[in-house]
Amino acid sequence: MPRIVVDVMPKPEILDPQGKAIVGSLPRLGFTAFSGVRQGKRFELTVDGEVTDAVLAQAREAAETLLSNPVIEDVVNVEVVADRP
C-alpha cells in the first residue's frame, strides 16, 4: 500500500534541546565532524488504494493541523513513497 511521508522539523529559531544533547554526545563516540544536530519527526501515513490529489491534500491539511504545531514546527516535506516490495 502506498504511503505518504510527512517530515516535521522544529523551527530554525526554536532552540532544540534534544538536538543539543545529541550533538554533545557525538564527539564522545568519535564522531567529530558534526557541529549541530536538530531532531525532527517523520510520519508515514498508509493509504488504502490510490493516492489521489484529494488524498494528498488531506495529508497536507493533517500535517498542518495535527502532525505539527505551526508555533514551534515547520512541515518541511510531504511526499508519496512507493509500495514496499
Next chain:
Amino acid sequence: MTETPLIGAVSSTATGTPLTGARIGVVTFPGTLDDRDAARAVRLAGATAVDLWHGDTSLGDVDAVVIPGGFSYGDYLRAGAIARFAPMMGQIIKAANSDARLPVLGICNGFQILTESHLLPGSMVKNDHLKFICREQVLRVENNTTAWTNQYAAGEQITIVLKNQDGQYVADEKTLDELEGEGRVAFRYVGWNPNGSRRDIAGITNAAGNVVGLMPHPEHAVEPGFGPDHTGTDGLGFFTSVLAHLVGGKK
C-alpha cells in the same frame, strides 16, 4: 460536599465562601494525573467540583473549567496535541470564546492543551536542561485582574509546586512583546528560570482574562500540611478568585 482538610484547622483554609453554589468542572483525559487534586482544591475553596470526561460533548451547567495536569495521551505527538481534539475540548473552546466567556484554567498539561487549542498563544517545548523537574517554585503575580488571579495582590510572590518535562514557554518576539504590552503575562518565575522559558514566563492570560494557563501547580498548594514548606496555601487564591469573579466582585 464540604472537604475537611487533612491537617490544620478548617478555618485556616477556605477563607469565606463567596459562592458555594458555583460548579467548577474538572476535565479528565486518558493520562490526566491531577484531576483529583484539582477537584479537591475546588471543594476547599468552597465550590462544587464537577467531573468532566474528555469524550463527552456537553459542559452541563458548569460555571468554570479547570484543565488539570498530567500526561494526556502519554504526551504522544506533542504535549496536549491529541487532547486538544477531544470532544470536550471543542465545547470548552466554544464556551471560552463565547460572549459568556467561560473561565478556563489550564495547569501544566492543561496549559499545554490550551496553547495547542489556540486559546492561548505560544507553545511549550522540552525544558532547556532536558530533565524532569519537581520543586517548590516562587512566582510573581504580574496580572491580578483575571478571573483566576483577582484575589492576589499585584506583584505578590507565591510559592507553589513546579513539576514538568516540557515546561519551556516559547513564542516569537512579536507575540512576547504583545503579551508584555497588553499585561497578559500573568506569572513570572522568580529567583531563577527553571526551564528556559522566554522572559521568565510561567503563565499567561488571554485578552479577556477568562482563560489563564500556567506550568506550576496551584492545586497542590491549597491546604496546610501539604503545600510547599508543609505550610503553603498560596495556590488557593486561584480557586477563590474564580468564585469572586463569578459573583461579580473583582476584589
